Amino acid sequence: xxxxxxxxxSNMAKGLAVIVLFLIIWEVAAVIINNNYILPRLGDIILxxxxxxxSVLGGASLAQNAAVSLREVLTGFICAxxxxxxxxxxxxxxxxxDSYLNAFIQMIRPVPPIAWMPFAIAWFGLGFTSIIFIIFxxxxxxxxxxxxxxxxxxxxxxxxxxxxFRATSFERVRTVVVPGAMPVIWxxxxxxxxxxxxxxxxxxxxxxxxxxxxxxxxxxxxxxQLQVIGAGMVIIGIIGLGADMLFRAGQAKFFHWxxxx
Amino acid sequence: MMEPVLSVRDLKKTFAGDEQxxxxxxxxxxxxxxxxxxxxxxxxxxxxxxxxxxxxxLETIDSGTISTHEYQGMGPARVxxxxxxxxxxxxxxxRDNISYGLTLGSERVPEEVxxxxxxxxxxxxxxxxxxxxxxxxxxGGMKQRAAVARALAVQxxxxxMDEPFSALDPFTRRELQDEIIRIRDAAxxxxxxxxxxxxxxxxxxxxxxxxxxxxxxDRPATxxxxxxxxxxxxxxxxxxxxxxxxxxxxxxxxx
Numbered sequence: 001x002x003x004x005x006x007x008x009x010s011n012m013a014k015g016l017a018v019i020v021l022f023l024i025i026w027e028v029a030a031v032i033i034n035n036n037y038i039l040p041r042l043g044d045i046i047l048x049x050x051x052x053x054x055s056v057l058g059g060a061s062l063a064q065n066a067a068v069s070l071r072e073v074l075t076g077f078i079c080a081x082x083x084x085x086x087x088x089x090x091x092x093x094x095x096x097x098d099s100y101l102n103a104f105i106q107m108i109r110p111v112p113p114i115a116w117m118p119f120a121i122a123w124f125g126l127g128f129t130s131i132i133f134i135i136f137x138x139x140x141x142x143x144x145x146x147x148x149x150x151x152x153x154x155x156x157x158x159x160x161x162x163x164x165f166r167a168t169s170f171e172r173v174r175t176v177v178v179p180g181a182m183p184v185i186w187x188x189x190x191x192x193x194x195x196x197x198x199x200x201x202x203x204x205x206x207x208x209x210x211x212x213x214x215x216x217x218x219x220x221x222x223x224x225q226l227q228v229i230g231a232g233m234v235i236i237g238i239i240g241l242g243a244d245m246l247f248r249a250g251q252a253k254f255f256h257w258x259x260x261x
Numbered sequence: 262m263m264e265p266v267l268s269v270r271d272l273k274k275t276f277a278g279d280e281q282x283x284x285x286x287x288x289x290x291x292x293x294x295x296x297x298x299x300x301x302x303x304x305x306x307x308x309x310x311x312x313x314x315x316x317x318x319l320e321t322i323d324s325g326t327i328s329t330h331e332y333q334g335m336g337p338a339r340v341x342x343x344x345x346x347x348x349x350x351x352x353x354x355x356r357d358n359i360s361y362g363l364t365l366g367s368e369r370v371p372e373e374v375x376x377x378x379x380x381x382x383x384x385x386x387x388x389x390x391x392x393x394x395x396x397x398x399x400x401g402g403m404k405q406r407a408a409v410a411r412a413l414a415v416q417x418x419x420x421x422m423d424e425p426f427s428a429l430d431p432f433t434r435r436e437l438q439d440e441i442i443r444i445r446d447a448a449x450x451x452x453x454x455x456x457x458x459x460x461x462x463x464x465x466x467x468x469x470x471x472x473x474x475x476x477x478x479d480r481p482a483t484x485x486x487x488x489x490x491x492x493x494x495x496x497x498x499x500x501x502x503x504x505x506x507x508x509x510x511x512x513x514x515x516x
Contacts, residue, residue: 149298155348158350160344160348161342161411162347162365163319164340165365166318167365167366167367168365168367176350179350179352180350182352191442256395257351257352257396257397258397259351259398
């Protein structure tokens with residue numbers, strides 16, 4: 001146990017070392033280039049970051065923009081999960097439905113979510129709903145594919161036990177398929193959230209938005225304020241990392257039963 | 262002789278293969294009575310497991326009948342099965358695994374009945390102090406004991422066991438064999454005698470446990486021989502009578 005703790009600390013130190021090295025290289029380069037329109041100094045970026053509640057470039061604050069993005073991501077993500085998990089369970093448990101939908105899904109899946117933007121704008125107009133739709137398209141497939149994979153990974157002996165006890169098909173799904181597939185579904189949620197987070201920033205950069213981190217970055221770009229862009233990227237990274245850590249913590253808590261043996 | 266709790270008549274099964282059909286069972290008939298241990302033996306792939314799965318309702322029947330008879334005034338006897346590897350649900354602890362069957366609509370019993378029954382079963386398979394453990398924290402033998410308790414929770418008249426000890430080391434295997442006899446006796450003493458149908462390919466195991474041994478022929482399987490094992494428990498594997506019967510069984514399986 002002591003050795004494990006030591007290992008964890010040493011791993012964290014290694015991770016930190018690379019980040020520090022990156023920052024040093026950045027700062028040295030910024031000093032050498034000495035042009036705020038190409039590479040802003042770290043100090044300027046930090047100055048934006050330490051005032052999260054202050055208005056940025058006369059608009060919303062960093063925190064407000066982050067909150068807008070986060071709200072959009074959560075809305076799109078939850079909608080995607082609400083559709084993808086039940087559909088994945090259906091496809092995973094029914095070969096018949098799978099044979100109908102598989103080719104269709106595989107064809108739509110590789111389309112980058114952002115490519116839907118023109119359609120989204122045509123269907124839903126500029127703004128919130130279109131952004132939610134883009135996030136939905138981004139988060140939907142990782143959840144769907146992982147749910148199907150998770151269901152396929154449920155051991156037939158587990159379902160045999162349920163059948164042997166005369167479980168109805170609904171009971172079988174509820175008591176065996178869902179819990180058995182859950183660790184894989186969870187991984188899908190984790191991946192989907194990361195994709196959703198990338199989608200929101202990209203979607204907000206498109207015309208018609210007036211808030212959000214993506215909008216803030218684009219706005220700052222138009223004004224040549226690269227330190228704001230840097231600060232926006234740092235916030236995006238931190239929120240992404242935080243979400244990933246939450247998902248990992250959830251994995252350790254909910255799926256400890258996977259054990260090691 | 263007691264009334265049979267299970268009657269199998271002229272059971273036939275053919276699997277549709279890729280190129281040709283594969284005849285597995287060619288007319289199998291037998292009865293099982295409550296309280297007896299009936300071992301089904303045969304070479305691997307002869308259809309032993311298929312027969313059990315058909316009795317458990319996990320496999321369709323081509324022709325023939327499987328009837329479960331009235332059991333203790335509770336309707337047709339319940340069938341429960343213990344699988345080759347424990348097949349415990351890894352996301353449930355031991356207690357919840359054992360009570361699983363009792364949480365389903367078709368088997369549901371009042372909460373206090375369920376918890377009493379699970380407590381008794383935990384006691385029976387000596388896992389009381391492990392009731393909150395998860396399967397990954399248990400040894401192979403403990404897992405299989407939990408799986409037996411899970412099957413017994415629905416108070417089956419017929420307990421099917423498909424090579425239940427094949428994944429265990431020899432010491433644990435012997436321990437579990439003794440456990441099965443103890444559980445059978447305990448069930449009978451408690452007034453719920455259960456017919457145990459146990460599939461094995463190990464002649465020694467069959468003679469150690471069984472009251473009767475059914476030997477199946479190679480595919481397509483028919484009943485090759487039926488042997489009564491009239492030896493008192495506990496049996497000694499080096500006993501002369503034991504060895505004689507074991508040789509007889511081995512001979513039948515090989516032929």
